[in-house]
Amino acid sequence: MSHAEATAAPDAAEAPTSRTTAAGPEVREASEASEAPTRRRGAFGRLLRSELGLVLGRRRNQLLLALLASVPILLGIVLAIVSDSAYAGQGPGFIDRIGGNGLFLVVTSLFLCTPFLLPLVTSIAAGDAIAGEAGGGTLRYLLTVPVRRGTLLVAKALAAMTFMLVAVALVTAAALLAGGLLFGFDDLTLLSGQTIPLTDGVLRMLGVAGYVAMSLTGLVAVGLFFSTLAEVPVGVMAATVVVAIVSTVLDSLPQLSAIHPFLLTHHWFDFAEFLRFEVSWSLLGQGLALQAAWVAIFGSLAWARFTTADITS
Amino acid sequence: MSSTLTERDHDGVPTTGGDAVVRTRGLTKKFRSGQVAVDGIDLEVPRGAVYGFLGPNGSGKTTTIRMLLGLVQPTSGEALVLGGAMPRSAVAVLPRVGALVEGPAFQPYLTGRRNLDRLDAVDMTADPRTSKARIGAALERVGLSAAAAKPYRNYSLGMKQRLGLAAALLRPRDLLILDEPTNGLDPQGTREVRHLIRELAEDGASVLVSSHLLAEIDQVCTHVGVMSRGKLLVQGERDVVTSGGRQSGERVVITTLRDHVDGARRVLARLAGVDPSSASEAASVEDADHLGDGAVTVTATLGGASLSDVAPALVAADVLVLGIGTDRPSLEDVFVELTGEGFDVAR
Ligand SMILES: Nc1ncnc2c1ncn2[C@@H]1O[C@H](COP(=O)(O)OP(=O)(O)OP(=O)(O)O)[C@@H](O)[C@H]1O
Numbered sequence: 001m002s003h004a005e006a007t008a009a010p011d012a013a014e015a016p017t018s019r020t021t022a023a024g025p026e027v028r029e030a031s032e033a034s035e036a037p038t039r040r041r042g043a044f045g046r047l048l049r050s051e052l053g054l055v056l057g058r059r060r061n062q063l064l065l066a067l068l069a070s071v072p073i074l075l076g077i078v079l080a081i082v083s084d085s086a087y088a089g090q091g092p093g094f095i096d097r098i099g100g101n102g103l104f105l106v107v108t109s110l111f112l113c114t115p116f117l118l119p120l121v122t123s124i125a126a127g128d129a130i131a132g133e134a135g136g137g138t139l140r141y142l143l144t145v146p147v148r149r150g151t152l153l154v155a156k157a158l159a160a161m162t163f164m165l166v167a168v169a170l171v172t173a174a175a176l177l178a179g180g181l182l183f184g185f186d187d188l189t190l191l192s193g194q195t196i197p198l199t200d201g202v203l204r205m206l207g208v209a210g211y212v213a214m215s216l217t218g219l220v221a222v223g224l225f226f227s228t229l230a231e232v233p234v235g236v237m238a239a240t241v242v243v244a245i246v247s248t249v250l251d252s253l254p255q256l257s258a259i260h261p262f263l264l265t266h267h268w269f270d271f272a273e274f275l276r277f278e279v280s281w282s283l284l285g286q287g288l289a290l291q292a293a294w295v296a297i298f299g300s301l302a303w304a305r306f307t308t309a310d311i312t313s
Numbered sequence: 314m315s316s317t318l319t320e321r322d323h324d325g326v327p328t329t330g331g332d333a334v335v336r337t338r339g340l341t342k343k344f345r346s347g348q349v350a351v352d353g354i355d356l357e358v359p360r361g362a363v364y365g366f367l368g369p370n371g372s373g374k375t376t377t378i379r380m381l382l383g384l385v386q387p388t389s390g391e392a393l394v395l396g397g398a399m400p401r402s403a404v405a406v407l408p409r410v411g412a413l414v415e416g417p418a419f420q421p422y423l424t425g426r427r428n429l430d431r432l433d434a435v436d437m438t439a440d441p442r443t444s445k446a447r448i449g450a451a452l453e454r455v456g457l458s459a460a461a462a463k464p465y466r467n468y469s470l471g472m473k474q475r476l477g478l479a480a481a482l483l484r485p486r487d488l489l490i491l492d493e494p495t496n497g498l499d500p501q502g503t504r505e506v507r508h509l510i511r512e513l514a515e516d517g518a519s520v521l522v523s524s525h526l527l528a529e530i531d532q533v534c535t536h537v538g539v540m541s542r543g544k545l546l547v548q549g550e551r552d553v554v555t556s557g558g559r560q561s562g563e564r565v566v567i568t569t570l571r572d573h574v575d576g577a578r579r580v581l582a583r584l585a586g587v588d589p590s591s592a593s594e595a596a597s598v599e600d601a602d603h604l605g606d607g608a609v610t611v612t613a614t615l616g617g618a619s620l621s622d623v624a625p626a627l628v629a630a631d632v633l634v635l636g637i638g639t640d641r642p643s644l645e646d647v648f649v650e651l652t653g654e655g656f657d658v659a660r
């Protein structure tokens with residue numbers, strides 16, 4: 001009887017069931033048969049576009065993205081004005097190198113946004129996914145359209161993921177732009193001392209951005225699961241951010257080193273690998289595997305919850 | 314319970330209502346709080362019916378509707394909608410069902426039109442090429458075309474309600490499940506909704522409509538069901554229900570003078586075949602003294618008697634007759650009688 005069954009069933013199960021049970025010859029019967037609900041090609045794409053339009057068209061979300069994009073720009077301007085080597089060696093490891101090579105603005109900006117701003121934006125998008133619809137009462141109308149609960153959940157998850165990707169991409173693009181304009185690009189001198197050509201340098205920056213984005217997928221899944229539990233989106237967003245923060249705190253306690261490898265945020269800063277001559281792909285692989293595990297676990301929980309929950313909002 | 318359609322189809326053979334668009338058996342919902350919101354109801358909405366689903370606040374109407382739409386999983390019992398078991402068949406059956414549940418709800422910052430567009434995009438079986446035309450037609454049908462470009466957040470309550478109805482009409486429907494469709498509408502809007510329901514029914518759709526504005530339902534429904542404290546107290550054809558089970562619910566209303574009340578009662582009791590000693594219970598007396606002439610009305614059920622027998626019998630018994638007429642018991646009378654007069658919600 002569960003929705004899980006219904007949602008997992010292939011499209012063939014969508015044949016109208018009334019024809020076998022309706023008694024007597026019926027005029028309406030003919031029209032019912034011709035209106036047998038068949039899933040249209042490209043329907044999921046239309047749903048996804050609609051969801052993306054909703055997420056990206058929302059004023060609040062646009063403001064968040066603008067805020068994020070302003071981080072590298074402001075940082076670049078400040079550093080350009082206060083180009084004082086008195087700060088050398090202070091702040092994040094790459095900050096004193098920006099003056100010499102604008103490429104470092106990308107790493108520095110992502111480094112600054114990773115602990116809080118990016119998780120915040122991710123939590124807002126993921127937490128809003130289902131809880132926002134439940135809180136507004138629109139969930140009951142979406143489901144009676146009807147749409148399979150699993151289909152809606154996947155569309156919502158992809159929309160939240162996309163929003164997170166857009167956020168990371170915006171930070172990266174703004175940093176490249178501001179870094180190039182303010183400081184110019186140059187061949188990249190790695191942390192280990194070697195210098196690589198500019199094109200390789202840009203590729204490595206894109207690698208950093210890609211890794212940061214992949215590192216946030218676990219948080220999207222956590223937010224999505226929380227979102228299926230409650231009807232107050234703000235509470236869900238807050239709870240999701242708290243997960244990221246608590247994870248960071250736990251990761252900093254040496255007494256808990258046994259659980260560190262499993263913490264959501266444990267590998268978040270491994271993107272620095274891209275700045276070494278010999279990139280440790282196995283370390284990056286561990287980070288991605290960890291995120292995949294969190295996505296699998298919390299994605300399943302969200303699925304199990306959402307496909308069976310009573311919608312009383 | 315007899316559905317005329319079924320009777321015709323089966324040529325007098327008694328049926329178990331095989332042609333119901335909604336049928337539930339022992340449908341029960343116990344919430345985790347322990348509250349039994351719906352308690353073993355056997356709902357039956359015949360094809361083509363306009364079914365008025367009545368009940369005081371908190372009696373379980375919305376919870377029942379949520380189970381019919383697959384939003385809430387029944388604790389026990391089963392619900393068939395258009396022949397499909399809910400919630401399992403939701404995706405197969407619901408494209409043919411238009412629904413309004415507990416008031417409209419849309420994205421506040423999207424326009425009315427964009428909101429409908431979004432709902433259509435969610436529908437995996439909708440044709441995107443006809444989307445624009447269908448949305449336009451639905452808006453037109455509920456008289457919302459002029460406000461289609463306004464953000465939903467700027468809509469008045471009635472406009473929101475209309476948009477909800479437009480969403481229910483985005484596709485041709487075989488069944489409409491409308492929970493309080495006239496909530497918040499002005500008298501004009503209420504009339505239009507009533508008109509719309511009639512129109513939909515004429516087009517062949519069946520309608521399940523809940524409301525506590527009984528007068529509204531009274532005017533459109535062919536069948537009623539009355540809920541109270543999670544139980545379905547009574548259901549059936551409207552006229553059968555209002556007459557308390559007898560086929561004819563017709564009552565006779567006589568206007569006479571106060572002195573003649575007892576005489577009138579005796580005559581009416583004799584005609585209706587009621588024991589004269591209980592005549593005072595069989596007929597109700599109401600003051601109709603608007604002109605200071607001491608007029609009262611006596612209302613009684615006719616039973617098997619014919620209306621044409623009433624006047625001669627009264628005259629023969631020397632009862633003064635100032636006026637004579639008939640009256641159907643209103644749904645409200647039945648409703649209050651069944652669910653009690655108290656204003657407080659039951660639980
Ligand atoms: N999610 C829930 N959890 C617990 N109890 C609930 C829940 N939803 C409804 N109830 C209870 O179930 C009962 C029936 O509620 P329901 O909303 O079905 O009534 P209703 O007939 O639609 O009332 P109204 O006419 O006021 O809309 C009420 O007592 C209500 O408190």
Ligand SMILES: [Mg+2]
Nearest residue numbers: 374375415492
């Ligand atoms: Mg209700």
